[in-house]
Amino acid sequence: MRRVYMDANATTPLLPEVVEAMRPYWTEHFGNASSIHQHGQQARTAVDRGRETMARFFNCHDAEVVFNSGGTEGDNTAIFGLLHPGDHFITTSIEHSAILEAAKRMARFGVETTFVAPQSSGLIDPNDILRAIRPETRLISVMLANNETGVLQPVEEIGKIAAATGAFFHIDAVQGAGKIEFDVRRFGCHLCSISAHKMHGPKGIGAMFVRKGTPVDPLLVGGSHERRQRAGTENVPSIVGLAKAAELAMHSLDDGTIYRLAQMRDRLEAGILELAGTGVNGVAYPFDCHPERAKRVEGPASSLSDDKPVPRAANTTNIWFDNLEGEALVIALDMKGVSVSGGSACHSGATEPSHVLMAMGLDKNRARASLRFSLLKTVTDDDIDHVLQVVPTAVEHLRALSPVAAGTLG
Amino acid sequence: MTEPTTIAVAMSGGVDSSAVAAMLAREGAQVVGLTLQLWDQTRMAGKHGIPEAPKAGRCCSLDDVYDARRVAEHLGIPYYVVNQQERFERDVVRPFVDEYLHGRTPIPCSLCNNHLKFDALLQTARSIGAGRIATGHYAINEFDPTRDNGRGRWILKRPADRAKDQTYFLFGLTQEQLARTLFPLGRLTKPEVRTVARERGLALAEKPDSQEICFIPGGDYKQFLTAYLEEQGQQVPETAGELVASNGEVIGRHEGISSFTVGQRKGLGVSSPTPLYVLSIHPDSHRVTVGGDAELATCTLHARRLNWISIPALTGPMRVQIKIRHRHEPAWATLEPVNPAAATASGEEEVQATFDEPQRAVTPGQSAVFYDGDEVVGGGWII
Numbered sequence: 001m002r003r004v005y006m007d008a009n010a011t012t013p014l015l016p017e018v019v020e021a022m023r024p025y026w027t028e029h030f031g032n033a034s035s036i037h038q039h040g041q042q043a044r045t046a047v048d049r050g051r052e053t054m055a056r057f058f059n060c061h062d063a064e065v066v067f068n069s070g071g072t073e074g075d076n077t078a079i080f081g082l083l084h085p086g087d088h089f090i091t092t093s094i095e096h097s098a099i100l101e102a103a104k105r106m107a108r109f110g111v112e113t114t115f116v117a118p119q120s121s122g123l124i125d126p127n128d129i130l131r132a133i134r135p136e137t138r139l140i141s142v143m144l145a146n147n148e149t150g151v152l153q154p155v156e157e158i159g160k161i162a163a164a165t166g167a168f169f170h171i172d173a174v175q176g177a178g179k180i181e182f183d184v185r186r187f188g189c190h191l192c193s194i195s196a197h198k199m200h201g202p203k204g205i206g207a208m209f210v211r212k213g214t215p216v217d218p219l220l221v222g223g224s225h226e227r228r229q230r231a232g233t234e235n236v237p238s239i240v241g242l243a244k245a246a247e248l249a250m251h252s253l254d255d256g257t258i259y260r261l262a263q264m265r266d267r268l269e270a271g272i273l274e275l276a277g278t279g280v281n282g283v284a285y286p287f288d289c290h291p292e293r294a295k296r297v298e299g300p301a302s303s304l305s306d307d308k309p310v311p312r313a314a315n316t317t318n319i320w321f322d323n324l325e326g327e328a329l330v331i332a333l334d335m336k337g338v339s340v341s342g343g344s345a346c347h348s349g350a351t352e353p354s355h356v357l358m359a360m361g362l363d364k365n366r367a368r369a370s371l372r373f374s375l376l377k378t379v380t381d382d383d384i385d386h387v388l389q390v391v392p393t394a395v396e397h398l399r400a401l402s403p404v405a406a407g408t409l410g
Numbered sequence: 411m412t413e414p415t416t417i418a419v420a421m422s423g424g425v426d427s428s429a430v431a432a433m434l435a436r437e438g439a440q441v442v443g444l445t446l447q448l449w450d451q452t453r454m455a456g457k458h459g460i461p462e463a464p465k466a467g468r469c470c471s472l473d474d475v476y477d478a479r480r481v482a483e484h485l486g487i488p489y490y491v492v493n494q495q496e497r498f499e500r501d502v503v504r505p506f507v508d509e510y511l512h513g514r515t516p517i518p519c520s521l522c523n524n525h526l527k528f529d530a531l532l533q534t535a536r537s538i539g540a541g542r543i544a545t546g547h548y549a550i551n552e553f554d555p556t557r558d559n560g561r562g563r564w565i566l567k568r569p570a571d572r573a574k575d576q577t578y579f580l581f582g583l584t585q586e587q588l589a590r591t592l593f594p595l596g597r598l599t600k601p602e603v604r605t606v607a608r609e610r611g612l613a614l615a616e617k618p619d620s621q622e623i624c625f626i627p628g629g630d631y632k633q634f635l636t637a638y639l640e641e642q643g644q645q646v647p648e649t650a651g652e653l654v655a656s657n658g659e660v661i662g663r664h665e666g667i668s669s670f671t672v673g674q675r676k677g678l679g680v681s682s683p684t685p686l687y688v689l690s691i692h693p694d695s696h697r698v699t700v701g702g703d704a705e706l707a708t709c710t711l712h713a714r715r716l717n718w719i720s721i722p723a724l725t726g727p728m729r730v731q732i733k734i735r736h737r738h739e740p741a742w743a744t745l746e747p748v749n750p751a752a753a754t755a756s757g758e759e760e761v762q763a764t765f766d767e768p769q770r771a772v773t774p775g776q777s778a779v780f781y782d783g784d785e786v787v788g789g790g791w792i793i
Contacts (some may be wrong), residue, residue, distance in 0.1 A: 027471035116575075218768045299790070305734045324537075325534075325537065327492060327493060327534075328492075328534055328537035328538060329537075331490045331492075331534075331537075332537055332538045332539060334490075334536055335442070335488065335539060346447070348445075348447045348472060348491050349447075349475065349479070349490075349491035350492060350493035350495075351493050352493065373754040376669070397537075397539075398537050401533070401536050401537060
């Protein structure tokens, strides 16, 4: 059976170049980057080169790059490393659980958190951040791109608010990295977390930009790795893989890949919206009616222009389907060879309605009946055609089913 | 969509449903495994004496989902966990709590079977292109084309392994549900099922059977009632009242009717030369009537919310054997409709059963299931 993967916001496959770049570092150049000898020096060189690449990616100094295990560690480090009892923390209700759960834990240590809600479009209003500021506000954390909707948040404005009020600013850029132009100086943040596996790098590796002088306590202590900011032997093959993935991602921002990706996404979206009783969750303006939709969709031109706020990451669309169960649709599509996601998986693997969509004000039924399509950069026209064949059939089948007679009990 | 021959197996992570998946996969059927996520076992943990860590071997514990997933991997079948927590709470947990608060003794498993294991599961199965479901229940269903004047009916029968008979909990199945369900274990014994599991290399072949109510960790329903109501921002209603003898004499007080069930002997808080049992619970006056063993026995029961399986409807007196709780030897009785004209008008059918021999502790809230030999005629809820 033909399988099409449209769950890039969950994870992505390694590009062949990334696998190739990593290959020598498993068995041949296996050294410990802290060792003095030649084996160690080879590893050290690889880590240093990787750090340089990441510094270009972030647009920062080499010394401001800290390698870690990925997005969750970066998010946790920002919160646990900067906040102390009595501090106030501002974040949003649409963040990743690595932020939300860390904030909940800090409540036990006397840190109060304000969770700013998004507008119904999925955008965070910077004024709401400003209104939440208190004298004791020490940290603001806002994501760059939302994982469920792809909506890009106004981090530059929030960075200005942070600068004006003296709060530290962390960006969870896990979902934005590799999809839009990236510049931590322009964002105005002190900390910025990314993860390799969302941009065709390996799992279990990430990096954090830590602006010079930001007093963030390390999460892990031990050896003096990463300028004492993150103990633990450097994961050399993965650092090499991350750097290669970042390099390819930077290239893809210039070579028209993102433009093409946005066009593919728009075609997919317009195709699905031809079905009655569907709509998009999370754009900067309200619309429900599909014929209009194709014309009003934000063009790739605006997606890439520097002077306009960009509404959504080019690869993501989140669509609601009336009169069906999203969970059943995800399973039905999987059995037809299409991998997409709906809501978030709870510990058992069952689906919970997305907290992001709920925060945007969707009712539970609509949140439950929403699916996220997130495209790989390698998506083809054939993939889109295939999905546009499978989805309408599956949706119509589900809608045609009348519930089984409920029996007589209760 | 997927071939209509696809069968969805309800997999709990236990031996029985795992064996079903293995048997169907071996027969070459297109099988997809589904686990219903019904209850978050950590939800009440640590509150009002409920254990922190739920034991394995109960529905929806992470260990059981893990076991089910491993079996599916082992058999090479697709597997999904389906979230039915809201429906379970609405259709099973909430009614369970309400029944206790009204002085009745509920059995959640029948509600769960009807609403979740069959209704919701069949719906999910059909959505994903599976026309039928299979479960690990010990029961037999078959179509008899001669019934109902040749229109035919689906029949539910007791299984080969009488000790594992689960028909008592399945009396609410509709004809459509029976038509779309496979019970592959109906003609096997439990030891044979374990052998199937062992032969198919399932690591959980020796896993012990689960017994308790799946959403009550530790099995103490009073703790659960308190913790659940507190979570819902409600108090356990004040139902303390008098303990009275069957002649009306007040012999003591009790702290709440939800602590009692008909036939209960322990925890009455009064001393007596002969053992005393709860005879009846009166939710309005909060009175609990107690008496001797002999007084527990009654010759009649009334039931409502009925479902008929082997017959389309009860139109006149019928000789049946009746089971009034899970571990009860079916007793002969004559079943007849109560005031059928009024029932037709109100839509609320009621039956009366008159037992040949008096039966001990007929308990409101439990179900009465009517048998004709091995066949389930139907059943209802004791009022």
